[in-house]
Amino acid sequence: MTTLPRLVAFDLDDTLAPSKSPLDPAMAELLVRLLDVTEVCIISGGQIAQFTSQVIENLQGASDEALSHLHMMPTCGTQYYLHQNSGWNQIYAENLTEDEKARALAVVERVARSLGYWEAKTWGPILEDRGSQITFSALGQAAPVSEKTAWDPTGEKKNTLREAAQAELPDLEVRSGGSTSVDITRQGIDKAYGMKKLAELTGIPLDDMIFVGDRLDENGNDYPVKALGVECVAVEGWPDTAAYLEELIPQFAPRS
Numbered sequence: 001m002t003t004l005p006r007l008v009a010f011d012l013d014d015t016l017a018p019s020k021s022p023l024d025p026a027m028a029e030l031l032v033r034l035l036d037v038t039e040v041c042i043i044s045g046g047q048i049a050q051f052t053s054q055v056i057e058n059l060q061g062a063s064d065e066a067l068s069h070l071h072m073m074p075t076c077g078t079q080y081y082l083h084q085n086s087g088w089n090q091i092y093a094e095n096l097t098e099d100e101k102a103r104a105l106a107v108v109e110r111v112a113r114s115l116g117y118w119e120a121k122t123w124g125p126i127l128e129d130r131g132s133q134i135t136f137s138a139l140g141q142a143a144p145v146s147e148k149t150a151w152d153p154t155g156e157k158k159n160t161l162r163e164a165a166q167a168e169l170p171d172l173e174v175r176s177g178g179s180t181s182v183d184i185t186r187q188g189i190d191k192a193y194g195m196k197k198l199a200e201l202t203g204i205p206l207d208d209m210i211f212v213g214d215r216l217d218e219n220g221n222d223y224p225v226k227a228l229g230v231e232c233v234a235v236e237g238w239p240d241t242a243a244y245l246e247e248l249i250p251q252f253a254p255r256s
């Protein structure tokens, strides 16, 4: 890209904020400044409640005008929210059928139990129906980061579970999510799917976008965006993202 991006898209966990945690005030301020100069998307496997608690509630200072430039894509873009008339409105949601949900829930639980990965000590539910996605979180949604890291430091458990569940759900897609989570969706639903939807919805070509993520490695949940050919910026946490934005934002002329 020789010109500035018309849209900057971000992964959420470990890119804009620590996993399942609120934005740091410094990052919130940078996001508001970015919204003043270009379109911004946040795309994550997480659901809208997570966007609300981690991001929206921490953008208190942002004007309706600034928020109108924020595109929110929970569950990898199978849901899409825009700020209109002073509130966040769901523009669409592509949900799994009841049969798809029931099979996904049953298989992932059975496989996790048989592998010995069904933990007794958890922080919140292990299984979650996110509408367009079923999510397995080994230690529950609200597990502390240190516990998650300790549970599967190499990613081997998560990958074993993913492969075993995929074998039993050939018509669905089972993907590695966060550090201890596995997501089940329709086939072909990943962040690349969401980015393509975003290009259609906004009319902004993928070539004019930049994506920032912490898991652009081949096993990572951000990798499909890189494979799609979108220009990517790899970070290892929100401070990296903040440093990148400190460089990027001053290059834009303010919106008049």
Ligand SMILES: [Mg+2]
Binding pocket: 011, 012, 013, 014, 015, 213, 214, 215
């Ligand atoms: Mg991430």
